[in-house]
Amino acid sequence: MNAPNRYELYVLDEGEKPVEVTEDTKIPNAATIKIVKQDHTLANMIRDQLHSMPQVLFAGYKVPHPLHPYFLVKIQTDGTITPTAALEQACTKLIGTLSSLEAKFKREFSFKDVEGVATEDPYGTSNTGPTWVTGRDYMDF
C-alpha cells in the first residue's frame, strides 16, 4: 500500500541532517533534539542513559508518528552543562557500554566453542549493566 519504503527508515535523504537541536526559549537549560532515521531502539537507550546522569533534570523522548522515522529527545539540565553536551556525554557512554558489551559477548561466545556446552543462562542474570536501569531482565516484560 502506501507504506514508506523500508530503506527510508534508516537511510538519510539527500542533504538531510541526522541531528537537529532546538533550544527551548521559555524553559532554562532545555532543548529538544530531533534525531532522524532512528527509532525507539536508540531513543530509549539515550533516554535511560540520560536519566543516569545527575546533571539531567528531565529527559524524555517521543516518536511523534510511527511511520515517520525520527524521534524527539527533550533534555533539561541543571545548568552545569548544556543539554547538547549532556547528550554527547550520554552517547559516548552508551557507545562505550555497547562496545564492552559486544566484547564480552564475543568472548563468552568463543568460550562456547571451547567448552562445548554453555551452562550459564546466555543472557546473563540481572544487573548486567546500566542499560537496564530498572534492573530487570527484558524477559520480564
Add this chain to the structure above:
Amino acid sequence: MMSERDKPLVGSIFERKPSSSTSAPSVPQLIGSTTGFPTAQHRSKSVFARNREAEQHQFTARSPRSAEPPIVQTASRMQELGPSEKRDSDTDDWRTRMSEENERLVAAMTEEEREEGRREIEEKFGNNIGELLRRARMAREADEKKLKKAATVASLESDLVHPLPDNTIHTPSVPPALRILAPGELSSGALSPPPILSTSSTRPSTPARANRKLRFADVTPNDVHIYESAPPSPRKTPLALPPSSGDDLVVSLGQWKGHAPISIQSSGSSEPHLSAAPLNKDSSVTLPSLTSEGPPEEGTPEDIRRRFFPSLPTGDPSLVWIESTPLPDLTKPSLRFDLNGAPIPPTLSATLPTHLGLHHHAEGARAGYTLDDIFLLVRSTVPAQRAAMLGILARIVRRLARMRHGISRDAEGIEELRGREEELRKRAIAMGAEAMSERGSLGSRAVEVLWEALVGWDEELMDVDGAELQGDPPQVASPDQGGESDVMGDAVSYLPLQFFLPQTATIFGAADLPRLSLVQLLAVLQRLAMHSNAIADAITNSPSLIANLLHVFILTSIPPSEHAPLPVPAAIRLLITLASASRASASKLLDPADALLRFLISPPNSSPYSLSLATTLLTHTLNLYSTFARYGLYAHIATTAREPLTRLSSYIFSLECDSRPLLAAYISLLGAWTTCASDPHQTTPPHEILWSQISGWGWISNLATVARKLKQEHADWGTWAALWNAEAAWLEGARHNGVRGGVEEREGSLARLRPAFAGGAEKEVVLSAITSLKRMLSEIPMGYDSDKSPGFYGEMNESALVLSAVIRLWLACLPLDKKPPPETPFQLPFSLLGMLAIFSVTHPFLSRPSSIPSYTRPLLRPLVSFIANFVLLSRRLPNTTSGLWLAQLSVTLMRFLPGDEDAARDMLDAIIGLVDERCLNDYGWSVPSEVWSRGGLRILAPFLTFDLTPHANGAGSDGEDEEAPRVRVAPLIPTPHSLKLATTQRLPSLSGFSFLFARDWSLLPLDHLLRSGTSPVWRNLPGDWDASETDVVRATLLLARIVRESMLANGTPEFAMTRAEVTFSCMKVFMLEHGQAQGAPSASGEDREEVFRDGAVGELMEALLLPFTLVASSNGLSASATSDEQDNLELAAARFLGSGTPFYQFYTDFVALYDAISFGHPLFSALLLPPLSQNYAPDYRKLLYDDTAHVLGTVRTPVERVIGGAAGGFLWPVENVPQVVGAQLSLLVGRRARVPIEGFVRWMAVHHIAANVWPDLREDPPSSIADERGRKLLEALVNQGEYAVVREVTLYWQRREGRVVLPPVCFDLKPVRRRNRLDWVRFWAKSDLVQRMQGLLGAGDLE
C-alpha cells in the same frame, strides 16, 4: 384346562421361525428355482460349481419334510405348552428317537408300571386319551407313508426326466431359450423336449405337489360363537365410573388399570414413578401368570409381550413403548382455571368430578385447565374450542393485570404466577395475534385477548401523551408495590407487526366483526402507536390501514341513520398520536385528515350528532390540527375553512358552549396558528398562513371575551394557560410583523391585562397555581413518587403550565431590548415566583430524568419551561445582578431536556454575551488580556451550541454521527424557529435520556479540540472564525471558572463542577499535545507552542484547580479513608471516553506524554497523582510506581499541592499489592528513579513501606505472613537504603483518624512506640540489624 370348546374358530396368527427351511407351507419348489421360473443358467459357472449346487439342492429337496399341515394353536395353548415347545416338522427324527426311547422304556417296564402309567395319563387327559393318541399316531404314520411314497415318486420322475446317471443337468431348470440353442444336448435325451409353453416348463411338477391338499379346521358347532356388540376391549369393564350422579348420558371411555398401584393414594411415596413401575411388574404381574394364575389379562403390556415378543424378557428396555404413559405427577397440583378464567383452588380441583362440563378434557384426575392446557387448546382445530379457550385466556390476562395493580381480591389463587406476568402476556399476545384473522366469534375473542393484554394491561397509560412508552429503565419489582414495577417490559414489541398490521387493515376493511371488537382493535392500535415512534410510523405506512380505519370509524353516514354506527372520537385520537410521533407520519396523514372537515362544518349545537359526541369529535379534530400546526403543517385550513371556523368560534365563545376541553383546544389551535404565521417561511409549504390574515380575522380581540367566561377554578387552568400562550404568541409575532415593533398591539393587550392581573381572576389563578405547585413539590421530597395518583401529577402539570404561560405573556409584553423595563407591564408575584423557581430547580424530581418511567417524563417539561421562563424574567427584574443571572442561566441550562434546544441556545448566547471584560472587572479578577483581544468568549459559541443546532452532515462527513435523520423533539410551546425543525413531538424513551448539558458543559469545547480530527463541529464553523487552539482553551477555562464561581457565589454549589470533572478537564488540556508533532524544529514553519505552556492557560488551570487541592478542600487533611463519588475520575471520564475506552488507557497515554515532553511541568506532574489514591485499582499505582518509575524523579509536587479530596484516601488502606510495595521499596532505596524522590511521592512511598513493616501501623490482624513480609522489607531496606531513608521509615508514624500528620512531623516517633518497634526487631532480627535499629530507635531513649 384346554378343552375342545375353548378352541376358537380362528386362532391367533403366529410367526414361524424363518430359519427353518420347511416352514413355508407352500408348494415345494422346483430344484434350483426360487421364483417358479427356471433360473437363468450362466455358462460361466464351472461344472464343479454346478455339481455342488445341484447336490445341495437335491439334499434339501429330499430332506424329510413335514407332511402335516401346520398346527395352528391358540396363543393360550402355546403358552401352556411353553415357548420352548415347537411343533416344527424337522423334529420328526427327534420324535422317532423319542418314540424309540419310549418304546424301550415301555418294554423295560413291568406290567404294573405300565398299567399305572396308563391310569395316570387317563386321569390327566381324560378317558378317550388312548383313542386320541392312537388316532394321532395313525395319522402320523399315514403321513409318513405318504411322504415316503411321494419321495419315491419324485425320484422316479426325476430319473425319468434325467436318465443320465451323472445327473449333471436338470432339464426343468434349463431355460427354454437355452434348449433351443443347444440342440445337441437335447438329442441326447430319451424323451422329446417339452414344448416351450407347456406348463411343465414354467410350473414344473414338483415332488411336493402331491402332498398338497385342502385342509379345514376341525370345527364343531360349539366352536362357533358370536360376540355381542362390545367395547373394543372385551375384557375391560364397560363403565369406568359408576353412574353415581344418576346422569346416564355420561359414559366414561374406559378405566385405566395399568399401573393402579401408583395412583393418587400413593402420593405420599417419594419414589419416582418411572423407577417404581418395572419393580412392580416384575414382582407382582409377571411371575404369577407364568406359574399358576393363567394368562395375563388381555391387552395389558404383559399380554402383548407374551404374545408378540415372547423371546424378550420382561422389563426389557426396548419394550418400554408398550407400557402406558405414566400419569402426570399429581403430587404437585398445578394451577387450574375454570371456564371463567377463575382459578380453581387445588382442594376443589381434586374433588370436582372431571367428567362434568367441558372438564373432561382435562388430563388426569383434576378438574379445570392448566395454563398449558389452555395454550394448547387455543391452537385447536375446532373453532368453538379455540374460541372458548381464548375467552378463558382473556379473563386470565385481565386477572393478571389486576394483580399487577395490586388488587388483592383478584390476586387470590394466582399468586404463583407473580413474576411470570410478562411472559404470559407475551404468549397471550402471540395467541391473540394468531387467531385475530379468523371470522366470527373466534376473531372477536382473539381481539379481546389482544385488548386485555395490550390495553387493559395498563389502562392508566392510555392517557399519557408526549412520550414514547417503551424501554423504561428496569425497576426492581417489589411484590407489595406491584403498581408501577416494570410497567412496559417489552411485551408490546413482541407483537409481530408485519403480520398484525395487514391483518388489522383487512379486518377494518371487511368490518364484519362486531362493533365492540372493532373499537377494541382501535384501542390496541392506539396503544401500539403510543409505544414507540417506530411502531407509529409502521402503522401510518401500513397500506390501506388508515383508509380502512377512517372508513369504519369516521366516514359514517350523515345524518346518522338508525342502525348505522356513529363516528368514534378515539379514531381521531389515534391520528393525533400518530401525527405526534413523527413529522413524516404527520405529512402522510394530511390527506386523510381532510375527511375530518365534516365535523367542523356545523357547530355542535346544530350538529346531526348528539351534543356531547359532536363536541368530543370537534375537540379531537381541533387538537389534531394543533398537532399538525406544531410541525408547521396544514395551516392552510385556517384559510380554506375560514367560514365554518368563524361560525365555530362564535359558538365556542358564546355562553352556550360550556365545554372547557373544546375551548382550550380551540384557543391552543389559534395560538399554534399564530406561531405559524409569525414567520411564513417556517411553515410547510411556506406562506400557508399570513400575519395579515390573522390580524384581519381579529382572533385576539375575540380572546379578550373568553377571559370573561373563565373562572379561577382549577378546572379552567388549562384554558387559562392556552389563552395566555395564544396571546403571548400573538404579541411575540407582532414584534416582528406589527407596525413599529408591535407597540400598538402591546398597548392594546396591556390595557386589558393590567387591571386583570391587578385584581381579577387572573391574579387569583397565578397565586393559587404557585401555592399548589409548591405544595405538590413538597409532597414528593424524594423525587418521583409512584404512589401518587396520575391526577396528582396532572394537577402539577397544569400549575406549571399556567405559571410558564403567564411569565411568557409577561415577557411578550416587553419590547425586544434587554434592559430592565421602566415599569413592569403588569403585576406578578415576582418574589414568590423566584422562590418557587429556586425550589423546583433543585428539587430531586428534576434531578434524574432517566430514573423515572418514561411515561412520566413529559411531566418534567412544564416545570423546566417554567424555570426557563422565570430566568428570562429574572433578567428584567431590577435587583438581579449579572452574577446572579449568570448562575441562574447556568443552572437552568443543566435542566434542559431534549426539545428545549431553542431555549438552551438563547441562554448560551446570553451567557457568552454576559461575560465580558467589564463584568469580570466587577468580580475583581485579573484575566489575561489576550483572552479579550482574540474575541472573548464568542469563539466558543460554535462549540457550545453545536449539539443544539441541527446541521446538515455533508456527504464528506466521516460517519461519526450519521444516525439517519436526526431526531429533534419539538418544544413544549412551539416557537417559529422550531416549526420546521421538529421531527417528533414526543420525548424519546431511550435509556440514555438525559439532560442536554452535563455539569461540565462549560468545558465542552475541550472535547471538540481533542477530537479535532473527527468532530464534525470543525466543518460547520462560521467563516470568520479564526481562533487558535490556545485561544479556545483560554476562553474555555475562563468560562468554566466564571460559571463555577458564580454558582458557588449564588448558593447552588451542587450544580458546580466536581473535583474529578475539573481534574479530568485539565488533563484534557495537557492531552491536547498527545499525538501532536509539536516541538519539532521547523516542522511547520512556525514554532507551535504547547498549549499548556501558555501563560494564561497555566494561570487559569491553576485557578481552577486551586480549590481542589488537599489544603483547600474542606476535609483535605483528614486522615480517614474516604471514597467520594465526586472524586472518581473514572466516572467523570466515562462520559467523554465512552464505554469502550477505560480511563486507565487515557491515563497511560497521559503518563507517557508526561514522560516525553513535560520537562517536569509542575501542574502536569500534580495531575499525575490523583489516581495514586487507594480508592482506585492497583493498576494505576503499578503503572506509576513500577512501569514508569523513572518519571517520578521529576514529580516534585509538595503535599499541599496535591489534588484530592482527602489525604486519607492516599494513605489508607495500606498498600498490599506486593508488586507495588516492591516498587515503592526500590524507589526509596534509589534503584528506580535516578534522583531521590521527594515531596508527595516520597511521603507515599515511606508511608506504605513503613505501614507494611511496623506492626503498629499494619492494618491486618497480626499474622505470620504479614510479619514475615515486614521483616523482609526491613532487612532489604536497611541493607540497601541510605541512612536518611532508613531513618524516615523507621521513625514514621501516622494517624488513622483526625488530622493527617504531614512531613516532617510524621518522621519523628514517640519514644514509647520506638521501644515497641525495637522490641519487635529484637524479637527476631540478627544482631547486626538489631544494632542498626537500636541506633535509630534507641536514640529516642536518650533524647
